[in-house]
Amino acid sequence: MRRTRAGVTVDVVVIGGGILGLATADALQARLPGASIVVLEKEDVVATHQTGRNSGVIHAGLYYAPGSLKAELATRGGARMVEFCANYGVAHDRCGKLVVATSNDEVPRLTALAERARANGVTITDLTAEEAHEYEPHVAAIAAFHVAATGRADFAGVAAALARQVSAAGGEIRTGVRAGRATSTATGWRIETDGLPLNARFLVGCAGLHADRVARAAGQRPDARILPFRGEYLDVTGPSADLVRGLVYPVPDPRFPFLGVHLTRGLDDHVHAGPNAVLAMAREGYRWSNTSIRDLLGAVAWPGTTRLIGRYWRPGLEELLRSLSRRRFVSAARRLIPDLDRADLRRAPAGVRAQAVDRRGSLLDDFALVDGDRSLHVLNAPSPAATASLEIGALIADQVAESFTGPASSIG
Numbered sequence: 001m002r003r004t005r006a007g008v009t010v011d012v013v014v015i016g017g018g019i020l021g022l023a024t025a026d027a028l029q030a031r032l033p034g035a036s037i038v039v040l041e042k043e044d045v046v047a048t049h050q051t052g053r054n055s056g057v058i059h060a061g062l063y064y065a066p067g068s069l070k071a072e073l074a075t076r077g078g079a080r081m082v083e084f085c086a087n088y089g090v091a092h093d094r095c096g097k098l099v100v101a102t103s104n105d106e107v108p109r110l111t112a113l114a115e116r117a118r119a120n121g122v123t124i125t126d127l128t129a130e131e132a133h134e135y136e137p138h139v140a141a142i143a144a145f146h147v148a149a150t151g152r153a154d155f156a157g158v159a160a161a162l163a164r165q166v167s168a169a170g171g172e173i174r175t176g177v178r179a180g181r182a183t184s185t186a187t188g189w190r191i192e193t194d195g196l197p198l199n200a201r202f203l204v205g206c207a208g209l210h211a212d213r214v215a216r217a218a219g220q221r222p223d224a225r226i227l228p229f230r231g232e233y234l235d236v237t238g239p240s241a242d243l244v245r246g247l248v249y250p251v252p253d254p255r256f257p258f259l260g261v262h263l264t265r266g267l268d269d270h271v272h273a274g275p276n277a278v279l280a281m282a283r284e285g286y287r288w289s290n291t292s293i294r295d296l297l298g299a300v301a302w303p304g305t306t307r308l309i310g311r312y313w314r315p316g317l318e319e320l321l322r323s324l325s326r327r328r329f330v331s332a333a334r335r336l337i338p339d340l341d342r343a344d345l346r347r348a349p350a351g352v353r354a355q356a357v358d359r360r361g362s363l364l365d366d367f368a369l370v371d372g373d374r375s376l377h378v379l380n381a382p383s384p385a386a387t388a389s390l391e392i393g394a395l396i397a398d399q400v401a402e403s404f405t406g407p408a409s410s411i412g
Helices: 019-031 069-088 104-119 129-135 155-168 208-217 293-301 303-311 313-324 326-334 385-403
Strands: 002-004 007-015 037-041 097-101 124-128 143-147 151-153 172-175 182-184 189-191 198-205 224-236 247-250 262-265 271-279 345-358 368-372 375-380
Touching: 007 019, 007 189, 019 037, 019 155, 019 198, 019 385, 037 198, 069 151, 069 155, 069 385, 097 104, 097 129, 104 124, 104 143, 124 129, 129 143, 151 155, 155 172, 155 385, 198 208, 198 385, 208 224, 208 345, 208 375, 224 293, 224 303, 224 326, 271 313, 271 326, 271 345, 293 303, 303 313, 303 345, 313 326, 326 345, 345 375, 368 385, 375 385
Parallel strands: 007 037, 007 198, 037 172, 097 247, 198 375
Antiparallel strands: 002 007, 097 143, 124 143, 182 189, 189 198, 224 271, 224 345, 247 262, 262 271, 368 375
16 A cells, blocks of 8 residues: 555555445455455444344345346355354354245245245245244244245444454555545546545445445446335334244245345344335435435436336335335234234334336346446345355455456555
8 A cells, every 4th residue: 555645555445334345355355465455434334324224134045036146146145154153253043034925825926936945055844834833833824934044143243343354454444434536547546535535456336325326436337226215114022022933024026025024033132024115215214304305316317217116106105105104014014923913013223225226117136246447336236235245245356356467566
């Protein structure tokens, strides 16, 4: 790392201090020994947004299209995440998950999901209703299957452990620093920041909710935009919490695998119902009151937004009504556990999912990377990105390493 009046010169700058950016920085240090790595995070601490506001589930890989990047990285990533947590003392377990059909019309979809899971190499156990009750005595199920590989992890704790590793290996994590425009130079990139600019041989964008903006600030023109979907939850307390032992999931609508209220008992032993999913009024819109004119105008201007709403207005309206009505929200949770008492369910902190949408109004389903000249941007990294973060980081590091055709002065 060299510091002059023209700025600081490093090998790689990673924009974004969530679990994915930190996993990438850690993998880069292993792949490029001696390289100078700097992570820029606009918040004062790492893992503030999606990493610190998710369900904490280590997914097994059953939902994703066979052969997709999601399926491949989730299956490997789950096992690697468990190993990482064990090695670095991060809270985790393999509690398993129950997926249930609550009506006859859901049984064919449950069967299809089971076939997809097996195609992805996920071991599942088919269950009758009576057998499902051995896992969750209060569940409403006419058929079900159990996924033993599903687990739970403190992903914010994983991010903190990765940050310590990056720093210990000589990397630098700059919090409270916002990355501005990135200009291509003869030797790489010049990235404007709140302080001295950074000069880097390679630029990696892992900016989550702002991934498309970071890519555009570096001259890319991705054919997709990030739309923020707020995931709303209810805390399940009192006697109702005792009705849930572990993780209980419905059969998802294949068009919207990220929708569907489920019940999860976390590592802290608290039970949550959710998420509901509504289009947020800001990219960091964790409440209805969080509104950004810039974000709203950007969403409205993108042609994919109106096409998405036009195509999926019915399920979107249902999600909106459930957001506004706790009675509807509780009713959705009761489909899984009928004995839940409405008085025991109350609003909980929400998260926001960064979902890339193309011009046609289609949701990008798989992980999406945008290659540039000496740059790589993660444009779409929805669930199971936290589960697969170590594998995604390794994939990015391999691609970055291929671009280093000649030794830099800071690389031995």
